[in-house]
Amino acid sequence: MANDFILEMSGINKAFAGTQALSEASFHVKRGETHCLVGANGAGKSTLMKILGGAYQRDSGEIKFDGDLFPEHYTTLRSREKGVAIIYQELSLVNTLSVAENIFLNQYDSRFVQWDKMQQEAKKLCDRFNIDIDVTVPVSQLSIGQKQLVEISKALSIGAKLIVMDEPSATLSEEEFEILIGIIDELKRQHITIVYISHRLDELFQIGDSITVLRDGRTVHSGPLSELTIDSLVRHMIGRSVETEQLIHTDIDETDSMIVFENAKSEKVGPINFDIKRGEVFGIYGLVGSGRTEVLRMLYGVDHMLEGRIVYQGEEYHPKSPGQAIKHGMGLVPEDRRKQGIVGIHPVWENATLASLDKMKKGAFLDLKFMKEEVEKYVESISIKTPSVNTIISNLSGGNQQKVVLAKWLIQDCELLLVDEPTQGIDVGAKDQIYHIINDMVGMGKTVIIVSSELDELRRICNRIAVMYEFEQVHIFDNMTATKDDIQHAALTGGVYND
Amino acid sequence: MTKTNKMSFQDILKKYNLLLLLLFFTVLATILSPNFLSVRNIFNILRSASFTGIMSIGMTFVILTGGIDLSVGYMGNMAGMLCCFLIINGMPILPGMILGIVAGGILGFVSGSIIQLFKLPPYITTLAMQMVAQGVSLLFTNGNVITGLPEGLSFIGKTNLFNYVPLVGIIWIVLTIISALLLKYTPFGRRIYAIGGNQEAAYLSGINVKKYSILVFVISGCLAAFAGVLMASYLTVGQPTAIVQGETNAIASVVIGGTSMRGGFGGVVGTFGGVILMQIITNIFNLVGVPPFMQYIFKGVIIVAALILNKFVSGENKQN
Numbered sequence: 106m107a108n109d110f111i112l113e114m115s116g117i118n119k120a121f122a123g124t125q126a127l128s129e130a131s132f133h134v135k136r137g138e139t140h141c142l143v144g145a146n147g148a149g150k151s152t153l154m155k156i157l158g159g160a161y162q163r164d165s166g167e168i169k170f171d172g173d174l175f176p177e178h179y180t181t182l183r184s185r186e187k188g189v190a191i192i193y194q195e196l197s198l199v200n201t202l203s204v205a206e207n208i209f210l211n212q213y214d215s216r217f218v219q220w221d222k223m224q225q226e227a228k229k230l231c232d233r234f235n236i237d238i239d240v241t242v243p244v245s246q247l248s249i250g251q252k253q254l255v256e257i258s259k260a261l262s263i264g265a266k267l268i269v270m271d272e273p274s275a276t277l278s279e280e281e282f283e284i285l286i287g288i289i290d291e292l293k294r295q296h297i298t299i300v301y302i303s304h305r306l307d308e309l310f311q312i313g314d315s316i317t318v319l320r321d322g323r324t325v326h327s328g329p330l331s332e333l334t335i336d337s338l339v340r341h342m343i344g345r346s347v348e349t350e351q352l353i354h355t356d357i358d359e360t361d362s363m364i365v366f367e368n369a370k371s372e373k374v375g376p377i378n379f380d381i382k383r384g385e386v387f388g389i390y391g392l393v394g395s396g397r398t399e400v401l402r403m404l405y406g407v408d409h410m411l412e413g414r415i416v417y418q419g420e421e422y423h424p425k426s427p428g429q430a431i432k433h434g435m436g437l438v439p440e441d442r443r444k445q446g447i448v449g450i451h452p453v454w455e456n457a458t459l460a461s462l463d464k465m466k467k468g469a470f471l472d473l474k475f476m477k478e479e480v481e482k483y484v485e486s487i488s489i490k491t492p493s494v495n496t497i498i499s500n501l502s503g504g505n506q507q508k509v510v511l512a513k514w515l516i517q518d519c520e521l522l523l524v525d526e527p528t529q530g531i532d533v534g535a536k537d538q539i540y541h542i543i544n545d546m547v548g549m550g551k552t553v554i555i556v557s558s559e560l561d562e563l564r565r566i567c568n569r570i571a572v573m574y575e576f577e578q579v580h581i582f583d584n585m586t587a588t589k590d591d592i593q594h595a596a597l598t599g600g601v602y603n604d
Numbered sequence: 605m606t607k608t609n610k611m612s613f614q615d616i617l618k619k620y621n622l623l624l625l626l627l628f629f630t631v632l633a634t635i636l637s638p639n640f641l642s643v644r645n646i647f648n649i650l651r652s653a654s655f656t657g658i659m660s661i662g663m664t665f666v667i668l669t670g671g672i673d674l675s676v677g678y679m680g681n682m683a684g685m686l687c688c689f690l691i692i693n694g695m696p697i698l699p700g701m702i703l704g705i706v707a708g709g710i711l712g713f714v715s716g717s718i719i720q721l722f723k724l725p726p727y728i729t730t731l732a733m734q735m736v737a738q739g740v741s742l743l744f745t746n747g748n749v750i751t752g753l754p755e756g757l758s759f760i761g762k763t764n765l766f767n768y769v770p771l772v773g774i775i776w777i778v779l780t781i782i783s784a785l786l787l788k789y790t791p792f793g794r795r796i797y798a799i800g801g802n803q804e805a806a807y808l809s810g811i812n813v814k815k816y817s818i819l820v821f822v823i824s825g826c827l828a829a830f831a832g833v834l835m836a837s838y839l840t841v842g843q844p845t846a847i848v849q850g851e852t853n854a855i856a857s858v859v860i861g862g863t864s865m866r867g868g869f870g871g872v873v874g875t876f877g878g879v880i881l882m883q884i885i886t887n888i889f890n891l892v893g894v895p896p897f898m899q900y901i902f903k904g905v906i907i908v909a910a911l912i913l914n915k916f917v918s919g920e921n922k923q924n
Contacts, residue, residue: 405808407808426812427808427809427810428810428811430810431809431810432810437808439808444805445802445804445805445808446805446808447802447805448797448802448805448806450801450864450868450869451798451801451868455794455797455798458794459794459798459805459809459811460809462791462794462795463791469790470785470789470790471789471790471791471794473789513809
């Protein structure tokens with residue numbers, strides 16, 4: 106029984122309009138294990154999972170699940186009935202309905218809805234996995250982590266044998282992630298197989314039993330996780346090793362303040378006291394919900410500043426609106442790229458020029474030719490992988506979309522760039538390029554404030570790192586002298602080590 | 605190889621499907637009635653379409669930002685009545701017309717401001733404005749028509765250049781061209797598309813979303829009022845029900861013209877085609893003598909059919 110595979114996908118091919126998304130990919134998962142599926146963006150992970158789930162039809166190849174061969178064409182409904190549940194990053198819950206209703210959505214086995222029974226069943230299911238949620242509240246009142254648990258319960262309610270989790274940790278806080286690990290353990294005890302997709306490589310070693318690596322639509326490695334290290338894993342993913350040396354400019358004039366926060370307070374966060382120097386990369390670290398993003402929102406004029414003051418380039422600055430912030434030379438790369446960073450249905454060139462339209466005029470009209478040429482320059486210089494500047498931006502990979510957002514502020518020629526989680530959901534190779542772009546911008550004399558939940562990222566590129574805890578500033582660490590433990594301790598406890 | 609060929613064929617369909625529809629109905633109309641392609645009839649179509657057409661330009665602006673304006677039809681009637689009311693009470697013709705248009709702009713400003721200030725849905729806000737505008741247009745004369753207006757009023761509405769070409773049609777075409785240029789080649793236009801495409805991203809890119817979202821309702825109000833004033837000029841009678849189903853026709857034309865109801869995609873040239881298409885269909889019905897009430901039913905069916913075809917051709921149905 107050692108080779109009891111619940112899922113065997115072999116020789117899978119799939120092409121989209123000319124590009125081969127999968128070529129002879131294979132994916133074998135043993136019953137009851139947690140199997141990680143990794144690969145750079147565009148490696149074919151989601152395509153493979155969509156084929157498994159019935160959302161896409163494969164061009165060729167064989168799929169065997171739980172002993173049965175899947176037919177050549179099948180629907181999502183069919184694969185669900187067989188016991189495959191896929192939980193996508195964008196959850197498929199109805200926010201206005203209760204937890205219980207969501208779990209049993211469209212599973213009404215009698216003519217009238219039996220509310221008591223439904224709620225009891227939902228409660229039972231949650232209890233089985235130690236999920237502590239009131240099943241009668243609407244889903245909209247839950248945190249993202251809790252929603253994910255509801256989504257898992259929903260999968261269990263239809264008797265899923267294999268659950269695919271697509272980047273479940275991307276939006277989870279530390280505590281919620283611990284709960285998720287507990288649930289995965291519990292699922293394993295109940296012989297439910299899990300396919301775990303994530304870009305956070307360190308957590309794979311915490312969670313997984315074995316791993317399959319995809320690169321350019323092919324399976325390049327498959328085996329137990331214990332045989333790999335993060336480095337060897339990354340080599341498999343991108344076909345070469347990544348550099349990890351620090352990218353920090355140290356030639357900073359300590360007397361030249363770019364922006365100074367003095368007891369600045371918004372309705373959500375504060376008081377903040379930062380003195381950020383010109384040419385510095387200033388990191389803001391903290392747990393999810395510690396008020397990191399809110400500092401940027403206050404400075405950028407999205408949240409009102411209520412108290413204190415900000416001195417920007419030597420002058421008093423009162424944030425009013427993003428428009429005003431941009432006029433003063435600021436730019437924001439927001440946290441949620443798709444919802445806040447890009448206009449998905451518009452082409453690359455329009456997205457890249459959105460903040461600098463007033464500079465693109467010839468007389469009263471926009472000089473479209475000049476605009477496109479300008480964008481082409483940056484497509485070249487920061488190597489944005491796109492068929493052309495006229496390509497609709499949502500067709501690009503996450504990393505390349507993010508580069509377009511960065512290009513927007515390069516074109517606008519901002520002086521102070523605010524960056525919020527710049528590499529969330531972006532693969533290893535592209536991450537590195539984004540660090541280099543930020544580093545180059547600093548080389549051009551710009552100042553950067555960067556918010557991140559990945560400490561390693563901040564450690565690589567920041568001069569100093571401020572730690573936030575429960576919407577207050579704890580401490581500002583010098584990245585050169587502080588240890589990782591110091592910083593993490595502050596983020597977790599809100600206090601600073603005192604030896 | 606066949607695949608790439610098929611793709612490009614679909615691209616052609618996608619890009620020109622409105623033109624193909626227009627062509628189809630033109631051919632159909634020509635077969636049904638040889639009179640259809642006569643110069644007189646073509647300019648008739650242009651004239652009849654102008655009023656809805658001008659209204660639909662404003663509607664396009666609003667829909668491009670992701671909003672909707674249900675008040676345009678009655679806004680037009682209100683402006684027409686106000687203009688006639690002022691003129692019959694002694695105001696010179698031109699100021700009377702201008703004041704009518706200004707009134708539309710003000711009501712549009714009110715709708716837009718309420719939507720932005722109180723975060724109300726445009727649908728319900730402009731529905732309320734529709735009722736207000738209807739009430740106002742009836743109030744002037746207690747619902748009666750205004751007659752005995754000076755001949756001069758009819759100048760804009762009735763004049764034909766070179767004996768055939770209706771001035772209102774020219775005005776519509778010029779307004780369409782100006783709007784198309786504004787939308788495509790000015791920061792103002794690109795900002796409207798960005799707001800419709802992703803309001804949050806637009807805001808964080810420094811665009812004053814509130815200002816532009818109100819502005820499109822002002823534009824819509826002014827153009828709806830302008831259409832109403834032109835209609836009053838054409839009829840040379842102040843009639844509170846001169847424009848019937850204005851908003852319905854405008855929205856249908858905008859959507860048939862390829863503008864996305866979610867905003868961010870489309871334009872006034874498509875809308876122009878949409879209006880013409882609707883007018884050709886009406887014209888066909890009249891030429892072959894379909895009774896007016898039947899026309900409503902057929903029109904409804906054709907609108908939905910055109911939209912389904914649109915989706916089918918653009919392949920939108922397959923994704924999600």
